[in-house]
Amino acid sequence: MEATSISKRLILNPISKLIPEEYLKNNETVETLILSEGVTEIGRSAFYGCGNLKEVYLPESLESIGSYAFYRCGSLQGIEIPNNVKTIGNTAFSDCINLKEIEIPNSVETIGDYAFADCTSLEEIEIPNNVKTIGALAFYNCKSLTTIEIPNSVKHIGNSAFLGCLNLEKVYLPETLEIIGVGTFYNCMNLKEIEIPNGVKTIGSSAFSWCERLKGIEIPNSVETIGESAFNQCKSLTEIEIPNSVKTIGSYAFYSCGSLQEIIIDNAEEYVEQNWDGKWNYACNAKITYLR
Numbered sequence: 001m002e003a004t005s006i007s008k009r010l011i012l013n014p015i016s017k018l019i020p021e022e023y024l025k026n027n028e029t030v031e032t033l034i035l036s037e038g039v040t041e042i043g044r045s046a047f048y049g050c051g052n053l054k055e056v057y058l059p060e061s062l063e064s065i066g067s068y069a070f071y072r073c074g075s076l077q078g079i080e081i082p083n084n085v086k087t088i089g090n091t092a093f094s095d096c097i098n099l100k101e102i103e104i105p106n107s108v109e110t111i112g113d114y115a116f117a118d119c120t121s122l123e124e125i126e127i128p129n130n131v132k133t134i135g136a137l138a139f140y141n142c143k144s145l146t147t148i149e150i151p152n153s154v155k156h157i158g159n160s161a162f163l164g165c166l167n168l169e170k171v172y173l174p175e176t177l178e179i180i181g182v183g184t185f186y187n188c189m190n191l192k193e194i195e196i197p198n199g200v201k202t203i204g205s206s207a208f209s210w211c212e213r214l215k216g217i218e219i220p221n222s223v224e225t226i227g228e229s230a231f232n233q234c235k236s237l238t239e240i241e242i243p244n245s246v247k248t249i250g251s252y253a254f255y256s257c258g259s260l261q262e263i264i265i266d267n268a269e270e271y272v273e274q275n276w277d278g279k280w281n282y283a284c285n286a287k288i289t290y291l292r
Contacts, residue, residue, distance in 0.1 A: 018043055045066075050070075061082075063087075081102065088110065119142050189211065201225065206232065224248075226250065226253055248276055263286045
């Protein structure tokens with residue numbers, strides 16, 4: 001890899017297609033980075049901790065952004081990912097605290113674990129239609145995100161993917177989704193509305209815990225399992241109806257839902273006693289109405 005340096009501006013001209021691991025790790029000089037055509041892969045931690053890096057220009061030849069590639073590039077404010085990249089690796093842009101916008105092309109299929117975790121300035125992101133997997137904690141603690149739309153191409157959302165997105169108000173989930181994982185929206189305290197698609201079978205443990213402003217949620221008749229503490233501390237919920245399809249509910253599912261007035265269950269009391277956890281409604285004073 002040949003580097004041409006112009007003061008704080010670095011142009012990388014490829015000898016090989018790969019930018020090696022830890023190539024400029026913890027470099028504090030470079031502010032502008034230009035990768036020339038021919039580079040297809042950015043190696044693990046290649047630009048890890050480049051604290052003064054503000055601008056990055058990536059080539060159309062790029063196909064993969066490795067794990068930790070731009071981790072802790074605290075001055076980076078925006079980046080455009082080229083239209084041949086298929087994978088954004090684990091922790092690739094994590095802790096880029098000034099990253100406000102990023103354009104993800106239709107070529108991307110995988111957003112890795114922690115990919116944008118702790119990008120606290122990230123205000124909006126559009127997930128394209130070819131993404132199949134959103135990794136665990138992918139957007140953890142993205143405090144500035146307010147709305148996110150997940151396309152129908154997504155088959156899997158990793159555990160705690162949006163944990164701690166404190167200002168997230170609206171989420172649009174894909175009709176193809178079958179599982180809302182453990183802690184997916186944990187502590188999204190400003191989330192006010194969300195529609196669970198009719199196809200979701202599992203609402204994982206703590207999936208909506210501490211969503212304090214969530215006022216209403218409709219559980220479709222495809223849901224079979226509601227995990228423990230799934231709606232723990234949802235203090236604005238006033239009413240919820242549990243369909244006949246639900247076979248089991250874990251302990252503390254509605255713990256401390258102080259505004260919850262009524263839980264309507266489309267099943268018989270005997271079935272609930274035999275199949276649901278005995279503490280499913282622990283510390284929940286809502287009236288329970290059985291429809292069978």
